[in-house]
Every structure is written in C-alpha cells, then in structure tokens.
Amino acid sequence: MNAAPIAAARPRNRRQLILEAAGRVFSERGYHAASMEEIAAGVGISAAALYRHFPNKYALFAECANVMVDRLAAVLGEVSSEAGPAEVLGAVTRVAVAHRASGGLYRWEARYLDHEDRRLLRVKFARVVGRVTEAVRRSHPADEAVRQDRPSPGGVRQDCPSPDAELRAAAALGAIGSITTHHVSIAQRRAEEVLLASALRVIATDPAATVGRAHSVELPAQPVPRTRRAEILAAAVPLFARDGFAKVTNGQIAEAVGLVPSALYRHYPNKRDILVAACLQAAGLLAQAVDRSLEGVTDPHDAVVALAAAYVAYSFEHTALTSVAEAEVVGLPADLQEPLIRAQRDHIAVWEQQLRLLRPELAPRSARVLVHAGFGVVVEAGRRLRWRDTPEHRSAVTALVVGALGLG
Known part of the structure; x- marks a missing residue:
C-alpha cells in the first residue's frame, strides 16, 4: 500500500x-x-x-x-x-x-x-x-x-x-x-x-553652528499662476500634500479653482497628468536651485555646503511641492517615472561628485548613501520643526546635513 x-x-x-x-x-x-x-x-x-x-x-x-x-x-x-x-x-x-x-x-x-x-x-x-x-x-x-x-528670543532664560x-x-x-x-x-x-x-x-553637531552660505541662498521663484492650467496645478499641489493624491478628487481641485469638474479636462486629460506636472515642476525648481548655488564656487567644501543650504532652503520654501513629488512618484507608471528618476539621479550625481572631491576615500556607493542620508536629515529635522520657515531653522538643518556628510 x-x-x-x-x-x-x-x-x-x-x-x-x-x-x-x-x-x-x-x-x-x-x-x-x-x-x-x-x-x-x-x-x-x-x-x-x-x-x-x-x-x-x-x-x-x-x-x-x-x-x-x-x-x-x-x-x-x-x-x-x-x-x-x-x-x-x-x-x-x-x-x-x-x-x-x-x-x-x-x-x-x-x-x-x-x-x-x-x-x-x-x-x-x-x-x-x-x-x-x-x-x-x-x-x-x-x-x-x-x-x-x-x-x-524674548530675553527670558529657558x-x-x-x-x-x-x-x-x-x-x-x-x-x-x-x-x-x-x-x-x-x-x-x-x-x-x-x-x-x-x-x-x-x-555631535551643534545646530547653531554657522556653516557658510546658509543665509545667502537665492532660490528661483515658483512660477506665478498666469494661466488656468497653472492655477489648477497650484491648487492641486496643497491638496495632494494634505490628503494624498489618491484621495483628492477632480471635484475638489475644480472647486479650489472655481471651475466645474468637467472643465479640468480641457487643461489636463486626467488627474494623473496634474501629478506629473507637479513632479516635473519640483524637479525643475530643484535643478535651478542647484545651478544657482554652485555659481562661482570652486572649492569642494564650499560646493557641498552650498548644495546643502540650497536643498534645505528649497525644502522649506516648497514643502508641499517637495512632499508630493517624493511621496507620489512611486504610484506613477514606469514610463512617466523615467524622466523624474533621471532628474533625481542627475541631482544626486552633482552631490556625489563634489562630496568625493572633498572626501576621496569614499567609494561611489558610500557617497550616494551619504547623500541620501543628508536628504533624510532634512525630512525628519524639517518635520520636527513643523517646516516653519525661518533663517534660524534653515541654518540649523543645514548644519545637521553638513554634519551627516562628514565635512569636518
């Protein structure tokens, strides 16, 4: 048997x-x-x-x-x-x-x-x-x-x-x-x-430490909405940031702009196209911020500090746009993610190049991990400060990023 x-x-x-x-x-x-x-x-x-x-x-x-x-x-x-x-x-x-x-x-x-x-x-x-x-x-x-x-600040001892x-x-x-x-x-x-x-x-970093160019960052201004398409984008971003892309309806976006929902389709074929436009705008503003921060900078130490200060300033000034771009990109189809991922890689490559000029002992992968660690510092420190945008907060977070990267 x-x-x-x-x-x-x-x-x-x-x-x-x-x-x-x-x-x-x-x-x-x-x-x-x-x-x-x-x-x-x-x-x-x-x-x-x-x-x-x-x-x-x-x-x-x-x-x-x-x-x-x-x-x-x-x-x-x-x-x-x-x-x-x-x-x-x-x-x-x-x-x-x-x-x-x-x-x-x-x-x-x-x-x-x-x-x-x-x-x-x-x-x-x-x-x-x-x-x-x-x-x-x-x-x-x-x-x-x-x-x-x-x-x-009021003169009272803590x-x-x-x-x-x-x-x-x-x-x-x-x-x-x-x-x-x-x-x-x-x-x-x-x-x-x-x-x-x-x-x-x-x-071990003193957030009150001065690291250089933290107070001299000039970011590109976010475009003023001058067309209906731009107005829709500007209205949608804070809704996406607050409630998440999937939960926001076309009706909510239309109401924020003073339109009927059907009118949105004349400007964006679907809600996903609004998200793609937001992600592309975020990538463009960050790329411009990087270019401005490195103008006239030749020393690798100054370059990394300038990059850190610019990224911190960008994150505080465009908090809603940044959070939407970083949080929602994973939900996009691969073909729509591709240009956004490419822009992110280009951005990280700039950091990696300057960081390895300053710290030549770092292997490329270790340098990239450190760059991402610096971004992580901005996210959690910014949240801890409730993204209240002040020169002191920008300077403190920049000092912590510089510390994370090992700029002694």
Whole structure:
C-alpha cells in the first residue's frame, strides 16, 4: 500500500512573510496602486488565503505601517537604558538596513492611515525619538547645559530642556531611515557602517553652528499662476500634500479653482497628468536651485555646503511641492517615472561628485548613501520643526546635513 502524500506544512511565520511581502509592494507601488493579489503572489499563496489573515487591504497596510517602528521599539527595549548613542543608534541602524525594502512606509505612505491610526503611529515614533534623545543628552551634557542657559528670543532664560537634543535625535534617525527610500546597492555591513557614522556625526553637531552660505541662498521663484492650467496645478499641489493624491478628487481641485469638474479636462486629460506636472515642476525648481548655488564656487567644501543650504532652503520654501513629488512618484507608471528618476539621479550625481572631491576615500556607493542620508536629515529635522520657515531653522538643518556628510 502506497503511503499517502504528505501535505505541505503551513509556515509558522506566514503572517510575518505576508507583512514583509506587503511592505515591499506598498513601498514600491504606493498604497492605492498595490493589490492584494500582487501581495499574495509575493508570498506564494492565493488572495483568498491572504484574506484569512487580514480582512482587507487597509488592515494589512495599517499593520505594515507600524512594523518598522515596532521593530525599533523592540530592539531599543533590549538596549540598556544607560547605553550611549553608538549602541542605541547602532541597534536602530541594524534594523533599518536589514528591512530597508519594506521599512519606509512610515515616512510617506502613512498619510493614508485613518486619523487615529496616524496618531498612534506618531506616538510610537515619538517614543523612539525620545529614547535616542535621552542618549544624546547623556553624551553631550555640557552642550545641553549651555543651551538651557541660553536666553530665548524674548530675553527670558529657558527653564525647560533645550529642543536641540530632540532635533539632533530626529535628524540622526532621518539619516538612518534614508536607507529605506532608495535603491543604492551596497553591502549590508558597509551600509550599517556608513549610516551609523553619519548619525553619530549628526548628534555631535551643534545646530547653531554657522556653516557658510546658509543665509545667502537665492532660490528661483515658483512660477506665478498666469494661466488656468497653472492655477489648477497650484491648487492641486496643497491638496495632494494634505490628503494624498489618491484621495483628492477632480471635484475638489475644480472647486479650489472655481471651475466645474468637467472643465479640468480641457487643461489636463486626467488627474494623473496634474501629478506629473507637479513632479516635473519640483524637479525643475530643484535643478535651478542647484545651478544657482554652485555659481562661482570652486572649492569642494564650499560646493557641498552650498548644495546643502540650497536643498534645505528649497525644502522649506516648497514643502508641499517637495512632499508630493517624493511621496507620489512611486504610484506613477514606469514610463512617466523615467524622466523624474533621471532628474533625481542627475541631482544626486552633482552631490556625489563634489562630496568625493572633498572626501576621496569614499567609494561611489558610500557617497550616494551619504547623500541620501543628508536628504533624510532634512525630512525628519524639517518635520520636527513643523517646516516653519525661518533663517534660524534653515541654518540649523543645514548644519545637521553638513554634519551627516562628514565635512569636518
């Protein structure tokens, strides 16, 4: 008698496998473009089997958005409460690099979470920032004492802890978290070394330090809407930034411009064309900012500082446009992404060239990882400052970017 076939055993970690596959798909395609069928295929199961674990795409997405911050909280729970920044940030770096393909959802796609889920995610991330902040304060007590004794702009002495430690902690986490937002191919160990060194330099940086050209940046002005097409674009960008591209309707855009929805089609065939125009405008403004920042600059150190100052100024001045371009491009078809990706690569190549002239010991891939780390510093430091555009904030973030890049 023949033995009955042995049924394939269900993996004990199937839920974890689903979350990993879903995180990759959501990160690569965006929440609304991702499908349960595509996620199921990535795990090697049917969509019906996937629904036995998660009732709908939103439930799966909400759990995925929390995976990275939950991992960070778990690994920091294993680190001594008296540990220094190297140990604390080292633990964070290992987690971020190990899960770079699926760990970036909290940065952009979380805007599609419901209000309460978004609030809970912010609370969790605040605890992680708080843990890093404690390590920063312990490692730089003299700096904190000076800042606490520093008068406020109104001349009143500060009695509460300085916000500089929180800013540096958030910026350091931004440098590390940047690994989840790009595809630079680099060995895991080397990525950990580059990012940890960058993050440690960030927390050792005085945000009040003067780094050169931070106050002399002249950005190209955003075009004044003089046509109906330009008015539609200008009205759509803040809506996309606030609610996410997929949630904004043609009716909302039309109402913001004072049109009926059908009138939009005379200027843009569909909503996606408005998004493409926004991304192209962002790329054009940034390219102009880079060109202006490097006019007459020949020294590599001055060039990198000028690039940092220009990028920071651009991010503060065009916050909505920048966030839309960076967050929504993944949802575009490949042919529409191509010119935007090419513009981004050209931009990074300028940074890489100047950084390697200044730091010739850096391999090209390490330099690119560092450039992205600098961008990550801008994102998280800017968020920590609520994107309030002041010369002091621009200067502080520029100093942190320069620190992240290792410009001693």
